[in-house]
Amino acid sequence: MKIDLTKIPPEGKELDFMLPTEWWKPDSDDDRIVGLERPLSTSLRMYPAGKKMVVEGYISTRLLLRCDRCLEQYGWDLSAEFRISLSLSPFQGEGEVELQEDDLNLDFTDGNLLDPDQVIREQLILRVPMKTLCTPECKGLCRVCGCNLNISTCSCPVADRQVLFNQ
Ligand SMILES: [Zn+2]
Numbered sequence: 001m002k003i004d005l006t007k008i009p010p011e012g013k014e015l016d017f018m019l020p021t022e023w024w025k026p027d028s029d030d031d032r033i034v035g036l037e038r039p040l041s042t043s044l045r046m047y048p049a050g051k052k053m054v055v056e057g058y059i060s061t062r063l064l065l066r067c068d069r070c071l072e073q074y075g076w077d078l079s080a081e082f083r084i085s086l087s088l089s090p091f092q093g094e095g096e097v098e099l100q101e102d103d104l105n106l107d108f109t110d111g112n113l114l115d116p117d118q119v120i121r122e123q124l125i126l127r128v129p130m131k132t133l134c135t136p137e138c139k140g141l142c143r144v145c146g147c148n149l150n151i152s153t154c155s156c157p158v159a160d161r162q163v164l165f166n167q
């Protein structure tokens with residue numbers, strides 16, 4: 001779904017929709033966001049402000065994250081509000097317009113077509129904590145034998161077993 005930003009009326013436009021759990025495709029096997037545990041609901045409101053288009057939104061879902069220490073998946077509730085402003089591309093005939101520093105919208109828009117999925121994807125990535133832990137006490141994996149120390153205790157010497165995370 002693409003939204004033509006030049007067609008947004010001055011009073012704005014609202015859009016509510018759901019993204020199914022299959023929507024999230026991890027970039028790679030070690031992507032920290034493994035998937036959505038339940039469908040993502042979102043509401044967006046777009047309105048023009050000067051030469052910009054403001055997009056305000058609310059997202060709510062439960063993500064499946066991968067623990068940095070033990071690599072197991074765990075559920076994490078997310079509900080967040082956001083607000084971004086996008087610059088419209090110059091209309092034909094308007095000539096070259098210099099890009100401003102905050103005009104880093106190129107991922108979201110193709111010409112003046114906004115891809116709301118990209119905006120939401122970006123928000124999810126921004127909201128996930130820098131460090132993802134299934135529990136604050138997660139013991140991680142033994143670095144000798146690889147067993148999950150939350151579930152079992154291996155016979156490796158304790159000194160060697162100390163996992164790499166001093167994080
Ligand atoms: Zn863990």
Ligand SMILES: [Zn+2]
Pocket residue numbers: 142143144145146147154155156161
């Ligand atoms: Zn071990």
